[in-house]
Amino acid sequence: MFNETVLKEIKQISGKYPTTRAALLPALYVAQREFGHLGADAYEAVSDVLGVPKAIARGVGTFYAMYKHKPMGRHIVQLCTNVSCMILGAEKLSDFLKNKYGLEPGGITPDGRFSLVIMECIGACGTAPAMLVNDDFYENLTEKYIEEILEKYK
């Protein structure tokens, strides 16, 4: 169940839409933020607030690949491996993450600190390879630079 502040936030979001069902997508984002990913608890909580049957909330949520559907680390590393990044060594960086941190694409570090998501192009071809950690953007990546960056996220 959500706390009062979150309840209010979702109610407010829902007020912007003609029906509560239309507010599902943004409400699921809030739930994802609160629960870390969309699991049964998150869908049930959203269903309770919006009054939308939980099976429908789950049907909508699972349709979209960009929601997080399984438990994630505290910080999410999103690494681009599209053409420019690939040519400039993104795949090697992916191997580096695997060897150094035990972080496989789609996986999570044993300590729950990081998750790795392989991203489609994030529009940084000129400064490739590039990645996002949570909402922060990093470019011209090297193995050493990645080590420095990840140090900032505990």
Added chain:
Amino acid sequence: MITININGKEIKLEKSVTVLEAAKAAGIKIPTLCWHEQLGQYGGCRLCLVEIEKIPKLQTACTLMVTEGMVIRTETEQTAEARRGMLEFLLINHPLDCPICDKAGECELQDLVEKYGAISGRFREKKRKIPESFADPLIVRNMERCVMCTRCVRMCEGVQGASAIGVIDRGGHSHIEPFSGGRYDCEYCGNCISVCPVGAIMSRMHKHSYRPWQVTGKTETICPYCGVGCTLVLQVRDNTIKRVIPRIGSPVNNGLLCSRGRFGYEFVGSKERLTTPLIRKNGVLEEATWEEAISLVANKLSDIKAKSGSDAIAGIASPRCTNEDNYVFQKFMRTTIGTNNIDSTARMGFAGAQAFMENIFGQGATANIISGLANSDTVLVVGGDPTTANPIFGLQVRACSRKGGNILTVGQMKGLEYFNPVKADPFLYTEEVLLEGIVTALIGKKGLPGANLTLEAKIKDINTSLDDVEKKCGVPAKELARFVDILAASATPALLIGKEIVQSSGASYKLLLLSAINYLANGRIYLLSERSNEQGLLDMGCAPDLLPGYRPVASAEFRKRYETLWDTKLNEKTGLTIFEMMDAASRGSLKALYVMGENPAFNLPNSSAAATALRNLEFLVVQDIFLTETAKLADVVLPALSWAEKDGTFTNMERRIQRVRKAVNRGGMEDWRIISDISKNMGVKLNYADTEKVFHEIAAVSPLHRNLTYEDIEDGHAIYPYKGEPLRDVMEEILTSKGKAARSTGKLYLRIERPLFHSGTLSTKAPALVKIYSRAVARISAETAASLSLDEGDIVRITTKAGAIELPVSIDKAADSSTVMLTNNFEGQGAYSLMEYTIDPVTKTPVLEGVEAKIVKMTGT
């Protein structure tokens, strides 16, 4: 008028419909898979593609509306090619496991491929592998076979309104799942099974036990559970009911079923069924022959009649037996025995409420057509959730909401939660004040219409302001004002009355207030009924004060007519109600009781006291299909035939008479035949060649059923008031008795839970229903659980003045914190065993309000 041309055939249409409907009307079949007549347009499967002149591409017939001059070709090389292509796509993943698929033979995909081909697939990829899910006890899902027509999801959401399943994931990974991914947490209506065109969603009950073409008998009959009277088709093989399916187009349920109707039939073949008569010898029930049992009953009843008089004998009729059974039973009591001591559990609420309403609005006031409810602009629900008490009727309320109607609820109605109800949820036991408030406000808004002065005299002085209501009931005045505004503005309101309000303190006064609301809003009344023939048994005269067709016993003028027809003198003394019978039995003035298909030792409140009263009888006869709690106390037990083994008629809550038909054979006799045998042994002939002959007599005797025949019933013409004469314009004084609100804060009160999955104890003999709802639980709120430090499943002892039982608790988020909910379905753990009661002086219904309960956690569990 629109003229179109399909396959060279000219067709004229009144209004624009879809190409598919136009073709159907003209007798031209267009193949479909995602389309279903109970569901809306979807256009997903692309099998109904047709050629239309002047449109370059093929069009889906199920979504395209016809226009003037449209030329359509449904079977061309191009359409066949397209259909073959679509089927080839479906067969990429659909396994060719027809030899082991139960659907084979009635599979729509199989039929389509047989017709259009896709003889060999050109795809080399492997078919997707998803293991068949047996996580649910009743519904098995095989998602390899799913063709994503989404009929099940649309049925679940758009018709049933349960929204328990959805399409999960996307594209090639999409599949249908309940929320949990495994076991269903739903209403188990099984309507998803009905609409699945392939073998993806099926019932586990008959898995691998037969093929569709091996069904030897299909019998259309009426459901034995609640008062809605849904049509069921029983499919039989080897004299066993294999499957129950609905029929699209049937009255009342039109292709839909609820959990009880669909899954609750297995009691018929139960090993626990009584097979032979039993006679108590030296305190033990022993097997006996029919001759022995019948002559014993006849002799014993004759002796008691001679010794203590006719009125020392009483009979309890059955709301699960047919009209014919009940008619013969009351005739037996009135003529052979000579008493009006005949009643039934309809006295628990239905009979009293109906009589009260009919006194005000005239006979037949509650005979309103069920399917009409969906077209109301406003539905007011009071005293119980129709979606659990009468599930298919509940769907009408949901449909009403979907069509834009307003749903007004008094009290919690879980099943209507997703249907935008405008709620007035008063504190426990303060409904009286709330209803007074509504009446006052309605009079203020609409004035008194002056049509029924007797009623107006009773209500004109009611004066409870919305602020009073807010103070006493906790319903904000502003919200209630909106509630009343909707009601006042409604042109076609309907009022649904459930049992809880009829079993509350001051029931007659509340019924007066409800009548007033109905009168002021100019609505129509529906009384929820929990038994399949509760209405019928009253029609048949199974009441201490009324003869068949509702003619009062007390009137010599009416009595005379029956005396002539039955060729006997009738007792003029009004008989005992079922509760008075129990009192008389414990006092010793009632010596013998004949119980047909009823279980008073369990189904009456304070049931342990009822059992004690029954033990006090000199002679107790129980005629039933199971050895019930009551039968265990009997001196003679007579095994009867169940509903599926006999012919007859049921009358549903809208007073539609429908045919019950025999589907399976079993040795033994119908209830009425047993009674007529006993009567013969007592020297009075009640002989009928068959059930239809009994109905002939009913049609001759009951003025309400005058000249009605089985043919009329089969033609669907047996809708109230038939061809008969209801008794009109004999309004008696409206008597009411106000209640005492028996609530104090901090106390827990025991209330009856009326679960969707059970009905009486009969459903507990149906293994499938027991799998869904397997045991009695005490349902408490999270607050109560916290204050007593209880967790889900902890065993507690509930104690009331009437007794104590031990059972697990279940915590319900939505429950009221001052109540404990308990069902009355499971042997030894019925709520009624904990409920003492008083009788409302007017409606003669038991008051089950204010039963204080204590909950104690059992240690060591």
